[in-house]
Amino acid sequence: MLFTSLYIGVIWFTILFCRRWGTIEKMDCIFCKIANGEIPADVVYEDDVILAFRDLAPQAPVHVLIIPKEHIATLDDVECSDEHRELMGHLMVKTGEIAELLGLKNGYRLVNNCGEDGMQTVKHIHFHLLGGRKMGWPPG
Numbered sequence: 001m002l003f004t005s006l007y008i009g010v011i012w013f014t015i016l017f018c019r020r021w022g023t024i025e026k027m028d029c030i031f032c033k034i035a036n037g038e039i040p041a042d043v044v045y046e047d048d049v050i051l052a053f054r055d056l057a058p059q060a061p062v063h064v065l066i067i068p069k070e071h072i073a074t075l076d077d078v079e080c081s082d083e084h085r086e087l088m089g090h091l092m093v094k095t096g097e098i099a100e101l102l103g104l105k106n107g108y109r110l111v112n113n114c115g116e117d118g119m120q121t122v123k124h125i126h127f128h129l130l131g132g133r134k135m136g137w138p139p140g
C-alpha cells in the first residue's frame, strides 16, 4: 500500500514537473521536431539558432516560416534576457536576408500570430514571411 502510494506520488510529481517546465510541450512540438530533423521540411535557410522553411499550406506564392530553434511558445514568452534579445534581433536581421534570398525585391509581409485571438495554431513562435503578390489590408 505504502509503495503504491509512493509510486503514484512519483508519477504525479513527474507529470507536474514536466508540465511546469514545458517539457511535455517541447516533446510534442512539431516545429522543434522540424528544427532537430525528426520531421522533414523544405528548408530555405538555416544557421545555429534559426530555421526558415516553406509553409505546408502556402497563402502566397512565397510563404516561409521563420523560427528560432529554441522552443519559445509565443511572442509573449520572449524574455527580456540578453539571450532572447540577441536571438530575436538575429531573427529580424536575417528575415531581410531571407526575403532577398527568395527574390522578394518588391516587398513582403511578416506576420506573427500570437495566442488564441491571434489564431496561433502551432505553439512555437514563428513568423510568416509572405510575398510574391500584393497583400490585402486589413487582414482577416
Ligand code: AMP
Pocket: 030, 039, 041, 054, 055, 056, 057, 058, 065, 112, 113, 119, 120, 121, 122, 123
Ligand atoms: P499559425 O496559425 O500562425 O500558428 O501558423 C502555423 C503554420 O504552420 C500554418 O500556416 C501551417 O500551414 C504551418 N505548418 C504546420 N505544420 C507544418 C509543417 N509540418 N511544415 C510546414 N508548415 C507547417
